[in-house]
Amino acid sequence: MTGKPLKVMIVGAGTGGLCLAQGLKLNNVSVELFERDYSPTDRLQGYRLSIDTAGGKALRSCLPGPLFENLVGSSAKPSQRVAFLDHRMNRLLAIDFPQSERKGIDTELPVSRIALRRILLEGLGPFIHFSKKFVAFEDAPDGAVTARFEDGSTATGDVLIGADGAGSHLRAQLLPDARRAETGILAISGKFHLSNDAREATPQEIPRPYADSWSQRLLLVHQRGRIWRASPQRL
Ligand SMILES: Cc1cc2nc3c(=O)[nH]c(=O)nc-3n(C[C@H](O)[C@H](O)[C@H](O)COP(=O)(O)OP(=O)(O)OC[C@H]3O[C@@H](n4cnc5c(N)ncnc54)[C@H](O)[C@@H]3O)c2cc1C
Numbered sequence: 001m002t003g004k005p006l007k008v009m010i011v012g013a014g015t016g017g018l019c020l021a022q023g024l025k026l027n028n029v030s031v032e033l034f035e036r037d038y039s040p041t042d043r044l045q046g047y048r049l050s051i052d053t054a055g056g057k058a059l060r061s062c063l064p065g066p067l068f069e070n071l072v073g074s075s076a077k078p079s080q081r082v083a084f085l086d087h088r089m090n091r092l093l094a095i096d097f098p099q100s101e102r103k104g105i106d107t108e109l110p111v112s113r114i115a116l117r118r119i120l121l122e123g124l125g126p127f128i129h130f131s132k133k134f135v136a137f138e139d140a141p142d143g144a145v146t147a148r149f150e151d152g153s154t155a156t157g158d159v160l161i162g163a164d165g166a167g168s169h170l171r172a173q174l175l176p177d178a179r180r181a182e183t184g185i186l187a188i189s190g191k192f193h194l195s196n197d198a199r200e201a202t203p204q205e206i207p208r209p210y211a212d213s214w215s216q217r218l219l220l221v222h223q224r225g226r227i228w229r230a231s232p233q234r235l
Contacts, residue, residue, distance in 0.1 A: 005030055007157035009147055011134040011170050013037070015049075017163030018120035021127065023062030033124065034147065034155065036133035036164075040121055049116060050079070051109040063119075071119050075109040089203050129155075134169050 008024055010017045013035035024031040037043065051059065060068050084092040097108075121128075133150040137160055140146040146156045162170030171178060192198060 006159065007032070008159045008161065009034065009145075009155055009157040010161045010163050011147065012162070012164035012168075013040075013121075013124075013128050013130075014163060014165055015116065015120065017161075018117070018124065019059060019062050020161065020163065021124055022064075022067070022120060025123070025127070026062065026064060031127055032155065032157070033128045034132040034134060034149065035128060035130050036150075038131050040117070040128075040130070047113055048076070048110055049113050051075075051111060051116075053107070056107075056109050064123075067119055067122055070122075071111065071116070072109065074115040074119065075111045077110070078108045079110060134164060136173055137170065 006029055008029055008031045010021055010031060010033045013021075013033045017033055017035075021031050021033055059071060063071065079097055081094060081096050083094040086092055131151070132153070134147055135150050136148045138146050138148070140156050144156050144158055145160045146154050147160055148154050160170070162168045162174070164170055166180060
């Protein structure tokens, strides 16, 4: 590369921002992240996330080899079935997945959000600025861009990337017409320890062979668009 090295700024150190930062760092591109949270452990992000094949491939190309292996090693067995029940335990839908082994990226990777976050944060500490709530951006001289934060500070770089989630402030400024559509559906998720008592109390409508596995999910659909979801798990 000739001239000044490219400086990339990412707003938001969530799943997408951290993954991108890992990929840029792996390719020796200068990157800085700006996150509104006060610290990496500000919020408990405990629920499981399933990474599909495309996501697994993206993560493999962005993460250093040992870190990706760590991610695969931290993942649970791929789901065998997802069942949807209503609040009276009537089955609405059940989807069976082909049996697959937890071998690599050619299968779903169910991973706890805490584990995923810990892995994605690895090695990025010096490049993340916490307590930096993005408020606006403006053009700077020579094609650069300046980001402004709530505490009055600014940062200037060549590229500014918005990875600040579904309610992105950056998107609101850049694409004011791209608005979120309110669906009226609210989902509340949780998990509980699959102890013997919990196993006994688990309704028969949940197929027993699956109630024993990590992959079982019980989804209770409540009226007026609220969805309550609970997963029995061995913790
Ligand atoms: C219940 C539930 C289940 C899901 N299950 C799955 C699943 O199984 N598989 C899957 O692939 N996806 C799943 N998703 C979706 C997945 O969680 C999101 O797609 C993903 O987290 C989006 O990542 P992101 O980096 O874009 O945003 P986020 O992870 O939301 O990160 C945004 C970051 O930006 C920060 N931020 C926000 N505003 C500012 C600001 N103004 N300045 C600075 N920082 C800011 C936030 O603090 C946060 O750290 C699920 C989502 C939900 C709600």
